[in-house]
Amino acid sequence: MAEQYQFPDGFDWGVATASYQIEGAWKADGKGEGIWDRFSHTPGNIHDDTTGDEACDFYHRYEEDIRIAKELGIKVYRFSISWPRIFPDGTGNVCEAGIEFYRRVLECLHKNGIKGAVTIYHWDLPQKLQDRGGWANREIVGWFEDYVKVLYARLGDLVDTWITLNEPYCSSILGYWLGGLAPGYHDYSAALEAVHNLLLCHGTAVREYRKSGLKAEIGITLNMNMSYPFDPDSKEDAEAAKLNQLQANNLFGDPIYLGTYPEELFTYLKKKGVVLPEIKDGDMELISQKIDFFGLNTYFTDHVKKDPSVWPLEGVSLKTGRPHTDADWEVNPQGMYDLLTWIHGRYKPQKLIITENGAACNDWINLEGKVEDPNRIDYIHRYLMEVHKAIKAGVPVAGYYVWCFCDNFEWAWGLSRRFGIVYVDYKTQKRTPKESAYWYAGIIKQNGF
Numbered sequence: 357m358a359e360q361y362q363f364p365d366g367f368d369w370g371v372a373t374a375s376y377q378i379e380g381a382w383k384a385d386g387k388g389e390g391i392w393d394r395f396s397h398t399p400g401n402i403h404d405d406t407t408g409d410e411a412c413d414f415y416h417r418y419e420e421d422i423r424i425a426k427e428l429g430i431k432v433y434r435f436s437i438s439w440p441r442i443f444p445d446g447t448g449n450v451c452e453a454g455i456e457f458y459r460r461v462l463e464c465l466h467k468n469g470i471k472g473a474v475t476i477y478h479w480d481l482p483q484k485l486q487d488r489g490g491w492a493n494r495e496i497v498g499w500f501e502d503y504v505k506v507l508y509a510r511l512g513d514l515v516d517t518w519i520t521l522n523e524p525y526c527s528s529i530l531g532y533w534l535g536g537l538a539p540g541y542h543d544y545s546a547a548l549e550a551v552h553n554l555l556l557c558h559g560t561a562v563r564e565y566r567k568s569g570l571k572a573e574i575g576i577t578l579n580m581n582m583s584y585p586f587d588p589d590s591k592e593d594a595e596a597a598k599l600n601q602l603q604a605n606n607l608f609g610d611p612i613y614l615g616t617y618p619e620e621l622f623t624y625l626k627k628k629g630v631v632l633p634e635i636k637d638g639d640m641e642l643i644s645q646k647i648d649f650f651g652l653n654t655y656f657t658d659h660v661k662k663d664p665s666v667w668p669l670e671g672v673s674l675k676t677g678r679p680h681t682d683a684d685w686e687v688n689p690q691g692m693y694d695l696l697t698w699i700h701g702r703y704k705p706q707k708l709i710i711t712e713n714g715a716a717c718n719d720w721i722n723l724e725g726k727v728e729d730p731n732r733i734d735y736i737h738r739y740l741m742e743v744h745k746a747i748k749a750g751v752p753v754a755g756y757y758v759w760c761f762c763d764n765f766e767w768a769w770g771l772s773r774r775f776g777i778v779y780v781d782y783k784t785q786k787r788t789p790k791e792s793a794y795w796y797a798g799i800i801k802q803n804g805f
Protein backbone atom coordinates (compact mmCIF):
# COMPACT_ATOMS: atom_id res chain seq x y z
CA MET A 357 0.00 0.00 0.00
CA ALA A 358 1.25 3.47 -0.84
CA GLU A 359 2.47 5.50 2.12
CA GLN A 360 -0.01 7.95 3.66
CA TYR A 361 1.09 11.55 3.95
CA GLN A 362 -0.98 13.21 6.64
CA PHE A 363 -0.30 16.87 7.48
CA PRO A 364 -0.68 18.47 10.93
CA ASP A 365 -4.18 19.51 11.99
CA GLY A 366 -5.04 23.01 10.89
CA PHE A 367 -2.39 23.01 8.17
CA ASP A 368 -2.89 26.15 6.05
CA TRP A 369 -3.33 25.09 2.42
CA GLY A 370 -3.19 28.20 0.31
CA VAL A 371 -2.48 29.89 -2.97
CA ALA A 372 -0.32 32.93 -3.64
CA THR A 373 -0.54 35.90 -6.03
CA ALA A 374 0.90 39.41 -6.31
CA SER A 375 -0.65 42.76 -7.23
CA TYR A 376 1.21 43.72 -10.40
CA GLN A 377 1.04 40.20 -11.74
CA ILE A 378 -2.74 39.84 -11.55
CA GLU A 379 -4.56 43.14 -11.01
CA GLY A 380 -4.28 44.95 -14.33
CA ALA A 381 -6.21 48.26 -14.15
CA TRP A 382 -2.82 49.91 -14.09
CA LYS A 383 -4.14 53.44 -13.92
CA ALA A 384 -7.70 52.94 -12.73
CA ASP A 385 -9.27 55.09 -10.02
CA GLY A 386 -6.25 57.28 -9.40
CA LYS A 387 -3.53 54.61 -9.16
CA GLY A 388 -0.05 56.04 -9.67
CA GLU A 389 2.67 54.67 -11.92
CA GLY A 390 4.73 51.84 -10.44
CA ILE A 391 8.23 50.72 -11.40
CA TRP A 392 6.77 47.69 -13.16
CA ASP A 393 4.52 49.91 -15.25
CA ARG A 394 7.58 51.86 -16.30
CA PHE A 395 9.73 48.76 -16.79
CA SER A 396 7.18 46.85 -18.85
CA HIS A 397 6.35 49.92 -20.96
CA THR A 398 10.02 50.29 -21.89
CA PRO A 399 10.68 48.30 -25.07
CA GLY A 400 13.04 45.37 -24.76
CA ASN A 401 12.51 44.55 -21.10
CA ILE A 402 9.79 41.91 -21.38
CA HIS A 403 10.54 38.76 -23.37
CA ASP A 404 7.17 38.51 -25.09
CA ASP A 405 6.54 42.28 -25.27
CA THR A 406 3.48 42.05 -23.02
CA THR A 407 2.71 44.26 -20.01
CA GLY A 408 0.72 43.94 -16.81
CA ASP A 409 -1.67 46.68 -17.95
CA GLU A 410 -4.53 44.20 -17.96
CA ALA A 411 -2.96 40.93 -16.71
CA CYS A 412 -5.79 38.83 -15.20
CA ASP A 413 -7.94 41.89 -14.49
CA PHE A 414 -8.22 40.80 -10.87
CA TYR A 415 -9.10 44.40 -10.05
CA HIS A 416 -12.50 43.84 -11.65
CA ARG A 417 -12.78 40.05 -11.36
CA TYR A 418 -11.71 39.32 -7.78
CA GLU A 419 -15.15 38.03 -6.86
CA GLU A 420 -15.02 35.35 -9.52
CA ASP A 421 -11.50 34.31 -8.52
CA ILE A 422 -12.41 34.12 -4.87
CA ARG A 423 -15.48 32.04 -5.72
CA ILE A 424 -13.28 29.57 -7.61
CA ALA A 425 -10.84 29.49 -4.69
CA LYS A 426 -13.73 28.69 -2.38
CA GLU A 427 -14.94 25.89 -4.62
CA LEU A 428 -11.47 24.37 -4.47
CA GLY A 429 -11.47 24.54 -0.68
CA ILE A 430 -8.52 26.96 -0.51
CA LYS A 431 -7.97 28.06 3.09
CA VAL A 432 -5.61 31.01 2.57
CA TYR A 433 -5.38 33.43 -0.34
CA ARG A 434 -2.13 35.39 -0.44
CA PHE A 435 -2.08 38.67 -2.36
CA SER A 436 -0.14 41.89 -2.20
CA ILE A 437 -0.96 45.57 -1.92
CA SER A 438 0.09 47.82 -4.76
CA TRP A 439 1.90 50.72 -3.07
CA PRO A 440 1.10 53.12 -5.96
CA ARG A 441 -2.60 52.27 -5.58
CA ILE A 442 -2.44 53.58 -2.01
CA PHE A 443 0.09 56.40 -2.50
CA PRO A 444 -0.04 57.35 -6.20
CA ASP A 445 2.84 59.78 -5.69
CA GLY A 446 4.72 57.54 -3.27
CA THR A 447 4.12 59.92 -0.36
CA GLY A 448 1.48 62.50 0.50
CA ASN A 449 -2.14 61.87 -0.36
CA VAL A 450 -3.75 58.48 0.22
CA CYS A 451 -5.92 57.25 -2.63
CA GLU A 452 -9.21 56.18 -1.04
CA ALA A 453 -10.19 54.04 -4.02
CA GLY A 454 -7.11 51.89 -3.41
CA ILE A 455 -7.99 51.34 0.24
CA GLU A 456 -11.59 50.55 -0.67
CA PHE A 457 -10.50 48.00 -3.27
CA TYR A 458 -8.40 46.00 -0.81
CA ARG A 459 -11.14 46.19 1.83
CA ARG A 460 -13.57 44.71 -0.67
CA VAL A 461 -11.14 41.91 -1.52
CA LEU A 462 -10.59 41.04 2.15
CA GLU A 463 -14.31 41.16 2.92
CA CYS A 464 -15.04 38.92 -0.04
CA LEU A 465 -12.43 36.42 1.13
CA HIS A 466 -13.96 36.31 4.58
CA LYS A 467 -17.47 35.93 3.21
CA ASN A 468 -16.18 32.85 1.43
CA GLY A 469 -14.45 31.48 4.50
CA ILE A 470 -10.93 32.16 3.21
CA LYS A 471 -8.15 33.84 5.18
CA GLY A 472 -6.27 36.74 3.61
CA ALA A 473 -2.47 36.77 3.78
CA VAL A 474 -1.30 40.21 2.73
CA THR A 475 2.14 41.05 1.38
CA ILE A 476 2.93 44.69 1.99
CA TYR A 477 5.57 44.92 -0.75
CA HIS A 478 5.76 42.57 -3.71
CA TRP A 479 7.93 44.64 -6.05
CA ASP A 480 5.68 47.44 -7.31
CA LEU A 481 7.34 50.54 -5.95
CA PRO A 482 5.76 53.90 -6.86
CA GLN A 483 7.81 55.28 -9.78
CA LYS A 484 7.95 58.66 -8.02
CA LEU A 485 9.98 57.00 -5.26
CA GLN A 486 12.24 55.26 -7.78
CA ASP A 487 12.91 58.70 -9.22
CA ARG A 488 14.23 59.68 -5.79
CA GLY A 489 16.59 56.70 -5.61
CA GLY A 490 14.16 53.95 -4.68
CA TRP A 491 15.54 51.18 -2.52
CA ALA A 492 19.07 52.56 -2.78
CA ASN A 493 18.04 55.72 -0.90
CA ARG A 494 17.81 55.33 2.87
CA GLU A 495 14.99 57.88 2.97
CA ILE A 496 12.77 55.03 1.82
CA VAL A 497 12.55 53.87 5.42
CA GLY A 498 10.43 56.94 6.22
CA TRP A 499 8.30 56.52 3.09
CA PHE A 500 7.69 52.89 3.97
CA GLU A 501 6.81 53.77 7.55
CA ASP A 502 4.08 56.14 6.32
CA TYR A 503 2.82 53.44 3.96
CA VAL A 504 2.59 50.65 6.55
CA LYS A 505 0.91 52.88 9.11
CA VAL A 506 -1.88 53.59 6.62
CA LEU A 507 -2.25 49.88 5.86
CA TYR A 508 -2.44 48.90 9.54
CA ALA A 509 -4.95 51.66 10.32
CA ARG A 510 -7.16 51.13 7.30
CA LEU A 511 -6.94 47.37 6.63
CA GLY A 512 -5.68 45.95 9.91
CA ASP A 513 -9.10 44.84 11.11
CA LEU A 514 -9.45 42.53 8.10
CA VAL A 515 -5.99 41.02 7.57
CA ASP A 516 -5.28 37.51 8.88
CA THR A 517 -1.54 37.38 8.18
CA TRP A 518 0.94 40.12 7.29
CA ILE A 519 4.05 39.60 5.19
CA THR A 520 6.32 42.65 5.21
CA LEU A 521 8.34 42.00 2.04
CA ASN A 522 8.38 39.43 -0.71
CA GLU A 523 11.87 38.20 -1.65
CA PRO A 524 14.07 41.19 -0.85
CA TYR A 525 16.82 39.29 -2.72
CA CYS A 526 14.92 39.94 -5.96
CA SER A 527 14.22 43.61 -5.23
CA SER A 528 17.91 44.18 -4.55
CA ILE A 529 20.24 41.69 -6.25
CA LEU A 530 18.02 41.07 -9.28
CA GLY A 531 16.69 44.63 -9.57
CA TYR A 532 19.91 46.53 -8.86
CA TRP A 533 22.68 44.13 -9.86
CA LEU A 534 21.59 41.48 -12.36
CA GLY A 535 19.06 43.89 -13.80
CA GLY A 536 16.45 41.41 -15.03
CA LEU A 537 13.79 42.92 -12.79
CA ALA A 538 12.73 46.56 -12.33
CA PRO A 539 14.42 48.98 -12.00
CA GLY A 540 16.91 47.04 -14.13
CA TYR A 541 20.25 48.38 -12.86
CA HIS A 542 23.73 46.83 -12.78
CA ASP A 543 25.40 48.25 -9.68
CA TYR A 544 26.46 45.80 -6.98
CA SER A 545 27.11 48.41 -4.31
CA ALA A 546 23.68 49.96 -4.90
CA ALA A 547 22.21 46.45 -4.65
CA LEU A 548 23.76 46.03 -1.19
CA GLU A 549 22.50 49.46 -0.21
CA ALA A 550 19.05 48.26 -1.31
CA VAL A 551 19.44 45.08 0.78
CA HIS A 552 20.08 47.11 3.91
CA ASN A 553 17.25 49.55 3.24
CA LEU A 554 14.81 46.75 2.49
CA LEU A 555 15.69 45.07 5.77
CA LEU A 556 15.36 48.37 7.64
CA CYS A 557 11.90 48.75 6.11
CA HIS A 558 11.03 45.22 7.20
CA GLY A 559 12.12 46.07 10.76
CA THR A 560 10.19 49.33 10.68
CA ALA A 561 7.05 47.49 9.55
CA VAL A 562 7.39 45.02 12.44
CA ARG A 563 8.04 47.78 15.00
CA GLU A 564 5.03 49.80 13.83
CA TYR A 565 2.88 46.69 13.77
CA ARG A 566 3.64 45.87 17.38
CA LYS A 567 2.84 49.48 18.29
CA SER A 568 -0.49 49.28 16.47
CA GLY A 569 -1.84 46.72 18.89
CA LEU A 570 -3.13 44.53 16.06
CA LYS A 571 -2.99 40.84 16.85
CA ALA A 572 -2.57 38.94 13.59
CA GLU A 573 0.81 37.37 12.84
CA ILE A 574 3.53 39.19 10.97
CA GLY A 575 6.54 37.73 9.17
CA ILE A 576 8.63 38.09 6.03
CA THR A 577 8.91 36.04 2.85
CA LEU A 578 12.46 35.17 1.79
CA ASN A 579 13.36 33.22 -1.31
CA MET A 580 16.07 30.75 -0.54
CA ASN A 581 17.55 27.73 -2.21
CA MET A 582 20.34 25.29 -1.54
CA SER A 583 23.60 25.76 -3.44
CA TYR A 584 25.55 22.57 -4.07
CA PRO A 585 28.99 22.35 -5.71
CA PHE A 586 28.59 21.41 -9.36
CA ASP A 587 31.39 18.91 -8.98
CA PRO A 588 31.04 17.40 -5.51
CA ASP A 589 34.75 16.60 -5.48
CA SER A 590 35.93 20.08 -6.39
CA LYS A 591 37.10 22.34 -3.56
CA GLU A 592 36.81 25.36 -5.83
CA ASP A 593 33.18 24.56 -6.68
CA ALA A 594 32.45 24.06 -3.00
CA GLU A 595 33.79 27.56 -2.26
CA ALA A 596 31.80 29.10 -5.09
CA ALA A 597 28.66 27.30 -3.93
CA LYS A 598 29.22 28.57 -0.41
CA LEU A 599 29.50 32.20 -1.56
CA ASN A 600 26.39 31.77 -3.68
CA GLN A 601 24.45 30.47 -0.71
CA LEU A 602 25.75 33.23 1.56
CA GLN A 603 24.42 35.80 -0.91
CA ALA A 604 21.12 34.02 -1.59
CA ASN A 605 20.24 32.85 1.91
CA ASN A 606 22.42 34.21 4.71
CA LEU A 607 22.49 37.79 3.46
CA PHE A 608 18.81 37.98 4.43
CA GLY A 609 18.28 35.23 6.99
CA ASP A 610 21.26 36.14 9.19
CA PRO A 611 20.41 39.81 9.83
CA ILE A 612 16.76 38.97 10.51
CA TYR A 613 17.32 35.98 12.79
CA LEU A 614 20.87 36.45 14.06
CA GLY A 615 21.19 40.25 13.96
CA THR A 616 24.39 40.24 11.85
CA TYR A 617 25.38 40.25 8.20
CA PRO A 618 27.43 37.23 7.08
CA GLU A 619 30.97 38.33 7.93
CA GLU A 620 32.62 35.97 5.47
CA LEU A 621 30.60 37.34 2.55
CA PHE A 622 31.18 40.98 3.48
CA THR A 623 34.94 40.49 3.92
CA TYR A 624 35.09 38.78 0.54
CA LEU A 625 33.04 41.49 -1.20
CA LYS A 626 35.14 44.26 0.30
CA LYS A 627 38.23 42.66 -1.21
CA LYS A 628 36.45 42.66 -4.56
CA GLY A 629 35.95 46.42 -4.33
CA VAL A 630 32.27 46.43 -3.39
CA VAL A 631 31.22 49.39 -1.23
CA LEU A 632 29.38 47.96 1.77
CA PRO A 633 26.27 49.64 3.16
CA GLU A 634 26.65 51.95 6.13
CA ILE A 635 25.23 50.32 9.24
CA LYS A 636 24.11 52.83 11.84
CA ASP A 637 23.58 52.33 15.56
CA GLY A 638 20.34 50.49 16.17
CA ASP A 639 19.98 49.20 12.61
CA MET A 640 20.63 45.55 13.39
CA GLU A 641 18.30 45.62 16.41
CA LEU A 642 15.56 47.07 14.25
CA ILE A 643 16.09 44.40 11.59
CA SER A 644 16.23 41.46 13.99
CA GLN A 645 13.05 42.03 15.98
CA LYS A 646 11.06 38.95 16.72
CA ILE A 647 8.69 37.90 13.97
CA ASP A 648 5.91 35.33 14.12
CA PHE A 649 6.85 33.18 11.14
CA PHE A 650 9.40 32.65 8.41
CA GLY A 651 7.81 32.71 4.95
CA LEU A 652 9.76 30.65 2.47
CA ASN A 653 9.59 30.77 -1.32
CA THR A 654 11.57 28.08 -3.07
CA TYR A 655 11.54 26.52 -6.51
CA PHE A 656 14.95 25.09 -7.51
CA THR A 657 18.50 24.34 -6.41
CA ASP A 658 21.79 25.86 -7.58
CA HIS A 659 24.74 23.74 -8.72
CA VAL A 660 27.63 26.12 -8.74
CA LYS A 661 30.85 25.96 -10.69
CA LYS A 662 33.80 28.22 -9.97
CA ASP A 663 34.27 30.79 -12.74
CA PRO A 664 36.80 33.56 -12.01
CA SER A 665 35.46 35.66 -14.90
CA VAL A 666 32.19 36.29 -13.08
CA TRP A 667 32.60 39.29 -10.75
CA PRO A 668 32.18 39.42 -7.81
CA LEU A 669 31.21 35.94 -6.62
CA GLU A 670 33.18 33.97 -9.24
CA GLY A 671 30.63 31.25 -9.74
CA VAL A 672 27.98 30.16 -12.23
CA SER A 673 24.99 27.95 -11.61
CA LEU A 674 24.85 25.19 -14.22
CA LYS A 675 22.29 22.66 -15.35
CA THR A 676 22.70 19.12 -14.08
CA GLY A 677 20.50 17.28 -16.55
CA ARG A 678 17.54 16.99 -14.19
CA PRO A 679 14.04 17.50 -15.61
CA HIS A 680 13.07 21.15 -15.78
CA THR A 681 9.84 23.13 -15.83
CA ASP A 682 8.77 25.66 -18.43
CA ALA A 683 10.57 28.34 -16.41
CA ASP A 684 13.72 26.35 -17.17
CA TRP A 685 14.11 25.68 -13.45
CA GLU A 686 15.37 22.20 -12.59
CA VAL A 687 13.17 19.95 -10.52
CA ASN A 688 15.04 18.80 -7.44
CA PRO A 689 12.58 18.07 -4.60
CA GLN A 690 15.33 16.98 -2.26
CA GLY A 691 16.35 20.66 -2.20
CA MET A 692 13.10 21.39 -0.34
CA TYR A 693 13.98 19.00 2.47
CA ASP A 694 17.61 20.10 2.64
CA LEU A 695 16.56 23.74 2.74
CA LEU A 696 13.86 23.35 5.37
CA THR A 697 16.20 21.47 7.68
CA TRP A 698 18.98 23.99 6.98
CA ILE A 699 16.69 26.92 7.92
CA HIS A 700 15.46 25.08 10.99
CA GLY A 701 18.99 24.31 12.12
CA ARG A 702 20.37 27.79 11.57
CA TYR A 703 17.48 30.12 12.47
CA LYS A 704 15.06 28.01 14.49
CA PRO A 705 11.98 30.00 13.46
CA GLN A 706 9.04 29.21 15.72
CA LYS A 707 6.93 28.66 12.62
CA LEU A 708 7.50 28.30 8.90
CA ILE A 709 5.06 28.86 6.05
CA ILE A 710 5.94 27.96 2.49
CA THR A 711 4.53 31.09 0.91
CA GLU A 712 5.36 30.02 -2.68
CA ASN A 713 6.27 26.85 -4.55
CA GLY A 714 5.01 25.62 -7.91
CA ALA A 715 5.81 25.06 -11.55
CA ALA A 716 5.44 26.80 -14.91
CA CYS A 717 4.14 24.43 -17.59
CA ASN A 718 3.25 24.64 -21.25
CA ASP A 719 -0.51 24.43 -20.66
CA TRP A 720 -3.38 24.75 -23.08
CA ILE A 721 -7.09 23.95 -23.19
CA ASN A 722 -7.62 20.60 -24.90
CA LEU A 723 -10.47 19.48 -27.16
CA GLU A 724 -12.51 18.47 -24.15
CA GLY A 725 -12.14 21.92 -22.63
CA LYS A 726 -9.76 20.69 -19.94
CA VAL A 727 -6.24 21.70 -19.00
CA GLU A 728 -4.24 18.60 -18.20
CA ASP A 729 -1.05 19.47 -16.37
CA PRO A 730 0.44 16.24 -15.02
CA ASN A 731 3.91 17.75 -14.70
CA ARG A 732 2.69 20.46 -12.33
CA ILE A 733 0.85 17.85 -10.26
CA ASP A 734 3.96 15.71 -10.16
CA TYR A 735 6.12 18.68 -9.18
CA ILE A 736 3.87 19.75 -6.31
CA HIS A 737 3.40 16.15 -5.23
CA ARG A 738 7.14 15.50 -5.01
CA TYR A 739 7.85 18.77 -3.20
CA LEU A 740 5.06 18.14 -0.71
CA MET A 741 6.51 14.72 0.06
CA GLU A 742 9.72 16.49 1.07
CA VAL A 743 7.79 19.05 3.12
CA HIS A 744 6.12 16.19 4.92
CA LYS A 745 9.45 14.51 5.56
CA ALA A 746 10.79 17.77 7.03
CA ILE A 747 7.74 18.09 9.30
CA LYS A 748 8.37 14.56 10.52
CA ALA A 749 11.97 15.55 11.20
CA GLY A 750 10.69 18.36 13.47
CA VAL A 751 10.57 21.41 11.19
CA PRO A 752 7.50 23.47 12.21
CA VAL A 753 5.94 24.00 8.77
CA ALA A 754 2.39 25.27 9.27
CA GLY A 755 1.28 26.05 5.73
CA TYR A 756 1.92 25.69 2.03
CA TYR A 757 0.77 28.13 -0.67
CA VAL A 758 0.93 27.12 -4.32
CA TRP A 759 2.35 29.71 -6.70
CA CYS A 760 0.14 30.58 -8.35
CA PHE A 761 -3.62 30.65 -8.05
CA CYS A 762 -3.98 31.66 -11.69
CA ASP A 763 -1.73 32.21 -14.69
CA ASN A 764 -0.42 35.77 -14.64
CA PHE A 765 2.21 38.27 -15.71
CA GLU A 766 5.46 36.54 -14.84
CA TRP A 767 7.68 39.65 -14.62
CA ALA A 768 10.32 39.83 -17.37
CA TRP A 769 8.79 36.70 -18.93
CA GLY A 770 5.50 38.46 -19.44
CA LEU A 771 2.40 36.39 -20.08
CA SER A 772 4.37 33.55 -21.62
CA ARG A 773 5.01 31.53 -18.45
CA ARG A 774 1.99 29.86 -16.93
CA PHE A 775 2.31 29.09 -13.21
CA GLY A 776 -1.38 28.91 -12.32
CA ILE A 777 -3.50 26.03 -11.13
CA VAL A 778 -6.25 28.01 -12.86
CA TYR A 779 -5.83 28.73 -16.57
CA VAL A 780 -6.44 32.27 -17.80
CA ASP A 781 -7.33 33.03 -21.41
CA TYR A 782 -5.94 36.57 -21.64
CA LYS A 783 -8.15 37.50 -24.60
CA THR A 784 -11.45 36.66 -22.94
CA GLN A 785 -10.32 36.58 -19.28
CA LYS A 786 -12.06 33.23 -18.96
CA ARG A 787 -10.83 31.11 -16.03
CA THR A 788 -10.53 27.31 -16.30
CA PRO A 789 -9.31 25.36 -13.28
CA LYS A 790 -6.60 22.94 -14.42
CA GLU A 791 -6.41 19.28 -13.39
CA SER A 792 -3.85 20.36 -10.77
CA ALA A 793 -6.48 22.58 -9.15
CA TYR A 794 -8.85 19.62 -8.65
CA TRP A 795 -5.96 17.45 -7.47
CA TYR A 796 -4.93 20.15 -4.96
CA ALA A 797 -8.55 20.43 -3.79
CA GLY A 798 -8.41 16.71 -3.00
CA ILE A 799 -5.28 17.15 -0.93
CA ILE A 800 -6.84 19.98 1.02
CA LYS A 801 -9.91 17.87 1.71
CA GLN A 802 -7.90 14.98 3.06
CA ASN A 803 -5.23 17.20 4.66
CA GLY A 804 -2.72 15.01 2.87
CA PHE A 805 -2.47 12.36 0.20
Ligand code: FCB
Pocket residue numbers: 374377522523526579653712759766767775
Ligand atom coordinates in the same frame (compact mmCIF):
# COMPACT_ATOMS: atom_id res chain seq x y z
C1 FCB B 1 8.87 34.36 -7.26
C2 FCB B 1 8.02 35.61 -7.14
C3 FCB B 1 6.64 35.44 -7.70
C4 FCB B 1 6.63 34.62 -8.96
C5 FCB B 1 7.38 33.33 -8.77
C6 FCB B 1 7.38 32.44 -9.98
O1 FCB B 1 10.22 34.73 -7.27
O2 FCB B 1 7.90 35.98 -5.79
O3 FCB B 1 6.09 36.72 -7.86
O4 FCB B 1 7.08 35.35 -10.01
O5 FCB B 1 8.70 33.61 -8.42
